[in-house]
Amino acid sequence: MKITxxxxxxxxxxxxxxxxxxxxxxxxxxxxxxxxxxxPTATExxxxxxxxxxxxxxxxxxxxxxNPNADWVSAFEKETSCTVNRKVGATSDEMVQLMRGGExxxxxxxxxxxxxxxxxxxxxxxxxxxxxNFGNIVDGLKGQIYDNLNGKTYGVPIGRGANVLMYxxxxxxxxxxxxxxxxxxxxxxxxxxxxxxxxxxxxxAAVQLMATQPDLGITNPYALDKDQLAAAVELLKxxxxxxxxxxxxxLKAVSSISSGTSALGTGWQVVVxxxxxxxxxxxxxxxxxxxxxxSDTWMISAKSKNPNCAYKWMDWASSADVNAKIAQNFGxxxxxxxxxxxxxxxxxxxxTFHATDEDYYKQVWMWTTPVEQCIxxxxxxxxxxxxxxxxxxxxxxx
Amino acid sequence: MTPKHHLxxxxxxxxxFAPTSKEDRRDSSAPAMTALKTxxxxxxxxxxxxxxxxRNSSLADKISRYLYIRPKVRVxxxxxxxxxxxxxxxxxxxxLLFITAFWTTDSxxxxxxxxxxxENFTEIxxxxxxxxxxxRTIGIALAVTVLSAALALPLGLYMAxxxxxxxxxxxxxxxxxxxxxxxxxxxxxxxxxxSTGGPLDWLLAPFGASGPGYGTTxxxxxxxxxxxxxxxxxxxxxxxxxPVNLFDxxxxxxxxSWATVRTIAIPLLKPAFIAGSIFTFSLSLGDYIAAQxxxxxxxxxxxVIASNINLNPPxxxxxxxxxxxxxxxxxxxxxxTGALKAL
Numbered sequence: 001m002k003i004t005x006x007x008x009x010x011x012x013x014x015x016x017x018x019x020x021x022x023x024x025x026x027x028x029x030x031x032x033x034x035x036x037x038x039x040p041t042a043t044e045x046x047x048x049x050x051x052x053x054x055x056x057x058x059x060x061x062x063x064x065x066x067n068p069n070a071d072w073v074s075a076f077e078k079e080t081s082c083t084v085n086r087k088v089g090a091t092s093d094e095m096v097q098l099m100r101g102g103e104x105x106x107x108x109x110x111x112x113x114x115x116x117x118x119x120x121x122x123x124x125x126x127x128x129x130x131x132x133n134f135g136n137i138v139d140g141l142k143g144q145i146y147d148n149l150n151g152k153t154y155g156v157p158i159g160r161g162a163n164v165l166m167y168x169x170x171x172x173x174x175x176x177x178x179x180x181x182x183x184x185x186x187x188x189x190x191x192x193x194x195x196x197x198x199x200x201x202x203x204x205a206a207v208q209l210m211a212t213q214p215d216l217g218i219t220n221p222y223a224l225d226k227d228q229l230a231a232a233v234e235l236l237k238x239x240x241x242x243x244x245x246x247x248x249x250x251l252k253a254v255s256s257i258s259s260g261t262s263a264l265g266t267g268w269q270v271v272v273x274x275x276x277x278x279x280x281x282x283x284x285x286x287x288x289x290x291x292x293x294x295s296d297t298w299m300i301s302a303k304s305k306n307p308n309c310a311y312k313w314m315d316w317a318s319s320a321d322v323n324a325k326i327a328q329n330f331g332x333x334x335x336x337x338x339x340x341x342x343x344x345x346x347x348x349x350x351x352t353f354h355a356t357d358e359d360y361y362k363q364v365w366m367w368t369t370p371v372e373q374c375i376x377x378x379x380x381x382x383x384x385x386x387x388x389x390x391x392x393x394x395x396x397x398x
Numbered sequence: 399m400t401p402k403h404h405l406x407x408x409x410x411x412x413x414x415f416a417p418t419s420k421e422d423r424r425d426s427s428a429p430a431m432t433a434l435k436t437x438x439x440x441x442x443x444x445x446x447x448x449x450x451x452x453r454n455s456s457l458a459d460k461i462s463r464y465l466y467i468r469p470k471v472r473v474x475x476x477x478x479x480x481x482x483x484x485x486x487x488x489x490x491x492x493x494l495l496f497i498t499a500f501w502t503t504d505s506x507x508x509x510x511x512x513x514x515x516x517e518n519f520t521e522i523x524x525x526x527x528x529x530x531x532x533x534r535t536i537g538i539a540l541a542v543t544v545l546s547a548a549l550a551l552p553l554g555l556y557m558a559x560x561x562x563x564x565x566x567x568x569x570x571x572x573x574x575x576x577x578x579x580x581x582x583x584x585x586x587x588x589x590x591x592x593s594t595g596g597p598l599d600w601l602l603a604p605f606g607a608s609g610p611g612y613g614t615t616x617x618x619x620x621x622x623x624x625x626x627x628x629x630x631x632x633x634x635x636x637x638x639x640x641p642v643n644l645f646d647x648x649x650x651x652x653x654x655s656w657a658t659v660r661t662i663a664i665p666l667l668k669p670a671f672i673a674g675s676i677f678t679f680s681l682s683l684g685d686y687i688a689a690q691x692x693x694x695x696x697x698x699x700x701x702v703i704a705s706n707i708n709l710n711p712p713x714x715x716x717x718x719x720x721x722x723x724x725x726x727x728x729x730x731x732x733x734x735t736g737a738l739k740a741l
Contacts, residue, residue, distance in 0.1 A: 093708035096508065120507040191611075192594075199709065243695050245612060252691070261594045261612065371506055387505040390709045395527045397697050 036149050037121035039302050045130050045311045051083040052309035055098050056108040057296065058250040059270040059330040060158065061086040067277060070329045072322045080316070082309035090248040091198045092367065099123070102303040105310040108158055110294040112200055112367040112386075114147045118154050123299040125152040130311050133318035136336045140358045144366075147297045155297025156314045159323070161332030161353065162293035162364045163196070163204065164284040166272050167264035168257055179208055179287045182265055183239050190242045194256055194265030197246035199386065199393035200367055203292050204266060205232040205239070207365060211289035220376035221292065222368045229384045229392060236396040246397070250274070257282050269331025286363075293364035327353070492722070499716035508709050518716035528702070532720050535698040538614065539682035542621045543675045546629035549622075550674065553630060555663065558637035559645070573630045576623070582687065588620040589691045612694035620692045621682045628681070629674035636670035637663070672732050679728060683721045 054061050061084060064071030073084045087104070089095040092113035099107050099122050109117055117123045128134040137157050142148075147155030167176060171192065181187045182195070183205075195201060206221035209231055218228050244262055247253040253271045256262040258280025267284065275282040298314045300307065316322055320338035324346050327334035333355035334340065340350035354360035368375065374383040384392075465472045502515050522528045557569050576584060591597050591609075598609035610616050640663065648658040664671075686700025693701070699721055706714035 091708070093508070097708040100509070116507045120504075120509050197705070240695065245694050249690075255589070255593070259593045259595065369506065385505040386508065387503065387710065390706070391521065391525070394702060394705070395525065397695065398527050398530055 036118055036152075039121060039124045041125045041127045041152075042130060042300075042307055042311060043127065046308045048080050048082045048309050048312065049306040050081065050309070051085060052106065052306045052313050053085045053087070053104045054106045054108075054313065055087045055089045055095050055104050056106075057110075057270075057330070058088050059274075060108045060296075060326055062326075062329060067274070067329070070325065072317075072325050076313065076316045076322075080309065080312045082306070082312060084313070088250075090250075092200065093198065096120075096122075099299075099301060102301065105301050105304040105306045106313060107299050107301070108296050109147075109155065109299045110296050110367045111144070111147070112294075112369045114155055114297060114299060115369045117299060118147075118149055122302055123154055124302040124304070125154055126156060126300060126314070128153055128156075131156055131315045131318060133315050133320070133323075133336065136320065136338050137318070138335060138337050138356055140356075140361065141295060141335050144295060147299070155299045156318055157335035158296045158298060158317065159327045159330070159332040159335045160293060160295035160361065160364075160366065161269060161330070162286050162291040163266050164269055164272070164291065165264060165287050166257055166267035166275075166282055166284040168260050168262070169281040169283055171260055171263040175283065175285060176264065177285065177288055179204075179289050179291075182242075183208055183235060185238050185241055187242045189263040192244045192261065192263035193239070193242050194245050194247055194253065194262035194267070195239060195243050196266050197248040199389040200292075201266070202229070202232050202236065202389050202392060202396075203365060203367070203370075205235045207290055207292060209235060220374075221365050222370045223374040223376035223378065223383050224370065225374070225378075225381045225383055229388065233392045233396055237398075240396055240398065254278070254280070270329065273329070273331050290363040290365065292367060293361075294367045324349070327355075495715050495718055498712050499719060501712040501715075503710050503712060510711050518713045521713060522716055522720070527697075528717065531697050531702050532699060532724075534614075534696070535683060535700075535721075536724060538618055538621070538698065539679045541618045542625060542682040543629075543678045545618065545622045546626050546678045547633075547671055547675065549626065550630045550633040550671075551659070551664075551667075554633040554637040554667075555659065557634050558640075559642065570634075573627050573634075577627055581624070584624060585620065585688050585691050588616070588623065588688075592616045592692055612692050614693070614696050616692040616694070617689055617696055617698075620688045621685060622678075624685075624688065625678040625681050628677035629671075632670040632674045633667060636667050640666050668735070672735060676729065676732060680721075680725045683724060 059066075059070070061073060062070040063073035063084070063086075073086075077083055087098065089098065089107075092110050095107050095109060096113050096116050098104060099117055100120070107113070107117070107123070109123075114123075134156060141157040141160065143153075147153070147157075165176060165179060165182070171189070181189055182193050187193065196204070202224075203221040206218050206224055206228070209216055209228075210218045210221065213231065216228055216231055218224065224232060243265075245252075245256055247256060250268065250271055251274075253267055254274045257265070257267065257271065258275040258278060269284060272282050272284045298317065300310050300314070304310055317326060318336055320336050320342065323334045323336040324339035324342075327339060328345070328349050331353070333350065333353040337356070340346055340355050350356065370384060370386050370389055372382055372385050374381050465475065498510070499518055500514050500516070501510055501512050502517060503510055553569070553573075557566050561569060589612075592612055593599075594611065596609065602608055610619075644662055644666075645658055648662050653661065684700060686698060686704050689696055689698045689701050690704075699717065703714045703718055706717070
């Protein structure tokens with residue numbers, strides 16, 4: 001009996017000890033600016049370690065098992081004797097969390113993930129001299145804020161693209177040109193609209209507000225002050241009444257849009273491509289309001305156990321040939337200029353996705369992590385950070 | 399048992415008298431203690447060990463002698479591993495969860511910062527979305543439990559009292575067979591069943607109806623399918639234990655079938671229902687994958703935790719305490735009914 005009485009007491013005592021110990025470590029806090037830990041860069045690429053672990057978006061690292069025509073992993077494995085272990089990430093947030101674990105060597109980070117990874121000291125700077133193909137990257141993708149800080153390069157660009165409006169042609173007879181039907185409470189597709197399941201989707205609402213409610217004064221969807229965020233949340237709550245499904249698993253999105261469970265909604269070109277490959281009647285369009293988008297880069301973990309294979313993969317994936325394959329499989333603009341040359345197919349693809357058309361990408365708002373400092377240049381206003389977006393997102397979904 | 403057996407080398411003579419009567423009763427099942435019940439005539443040969451060469455021949459002997467005279471050490475040693483499992487791994491991770499709930503995250507990198515704050519709990523208690531989600535999840539878990547119980551009663555009755563042995567075996571396999579399939583496979587099958595123009599819509603089309611589509615209804619049905627065996631098996635085995643003559647007596651006294659079920663079977667089955675409901679209720683409370691695939695936009699506790707686990711782990715931890723509290727309350731209520739005594 002003594003023991004049973006003493007146990008909760010002991011547990012409580014140890015708990016308060018732990019809490020006290022933890023409280024002591026809380027002194028270090030980050031200021032407004034972005035502090036970047038100083039991490040060493042690789043100086044040479046040595047012998048292959050035999051494997052490389054990659055977290056990537058669906059369609060970036062393909063060995064032919066999802067689509068027999070998409071395979072650029074097998075040749076890499078044969079040539080470098082590095083076995084590729086792939087994990088598909090569903091959201092940037094998941095990728096950031098997985099990279100913190102230290103089990104992965106590489107990540108295909110989008111702009112909203114890359115800044116968090118750099119600031120968190122989770123990724124190391126890249127020595128671009130070790131990546132011969134780096135020189136052919138299109139100018140628009142070099143030196144972006146989200147993968148280049150303090151004169152150091154952290155990412156090797158893969159490509160960029162927009163979050164498109166996809167629709168099932170069986171249900172949507174006339175090709176849409178606007179996002180309006182996905183936001184309106186009286187949408188003709190009520191109950192069959194799909195939306196992306198991540199707080200970053202708030203930016204899509206902001207893009208819509210920029211077109212429909214200019215008096216809110218939103219000039220960058222990632223720089224929202226409290227009132228602007230509230231307006232975006234209001235719009236998302238309206239959308240929630242007409243949404244059938246939220247998705248963040250690309251294959252779930254494919255099943256939803258090709259079966260007709262969803263009629264239209266935000267999606268990726270790769271989802272459209274996969275649906276079409278299965279015979280689904282799915283098309284996509286970049287609506288007139290513009291869209292959010294992403295620009296992805298390979299980043300190497302600061303704790304990478306297989307840096308040589310990781311560098312080999314970054315160079316391999318940046319070569320004109322492989323970069324063209326990745327870009328065409330995912331449906332995005334390739335990062336390598338030369339991926340737009342060499343064949344009719346490559347040229348057409350780059351034209352479709354405006355690979356070198358910087359004016360086009362001015363309409364596309366690349367995913368960026370929202371921070372307190374308004375990145376649209378306002379100095380008197382305080383913007384909402386990603387944590388507030390995360391809380392707002394829970395509120396939206398109810 | 400031969401006398402030699404009782405007089406294993408190193409057997410301490412005083413051990414015959416050492417245990418008190420209380421300990422004697424407690425350890426009566428242990429093989430070593432059977433020596434205590436040996437007839438007095440073996441006492442004659444008691445001195446043999448001292449004449450049979452070295453008594454402390456091996457380490458094992460030393461240990462067994464040491465443990466024999468110290469029952470408390472013996473019990474502690476036996477229970478140490480399971481206690482470590484329960485205490486360190488099981489309760490320890492729960493304690494860590496609880497501690498994390500008081501921490502916070504860096505607003506930019508969303509890295510966890512250990513610091514004491516009640517912010518996460520305030521957030522959960524003041525933000526209506528969390529309360530709505532918690533209540534919705536409890537509602538879904540209760541619906542799944544009630545539905546499972548309602549289905550298990552007639553099925554158990556039929557299997558235990560009506561069906562032929564062959565049919566009974568077939569049904570038993572039928573109930574447990576889905577447990578052999580992968581969880582995700584089953585959830586995805588239900589996703590296909592409920593899809594627009596899918597099998598359910600096709601089946602209902604001749605009647606001018608259509609399936610419920612993805613949403614709470616689909617979620618309740620899918621979860622009921624997933625957890626039904628955990629309700630059906632205890633109810634069935636409890637039914638088998640009810641003697642047939644109780645039913646005969648009931649009908650002799652003029653009770654109709656339903657009256658018999660209501661007044662005889664259900665009270666006797668109550669412990670089984672409660673035992674089953676603990677599984678169906680707590681498993682439904684924690685599920686989130688089914689909600690993601692067939693729930694449409696339905697948020698449950700699990701999906702909220704899953705969406706926060708990457709961005710705000712402390713908030714996820716704080717919200718993770720909600721189902722723990724709910725299950726503890728549920729177990730407490732179940733205990734009050736006395737049903738847990740039978741477990």
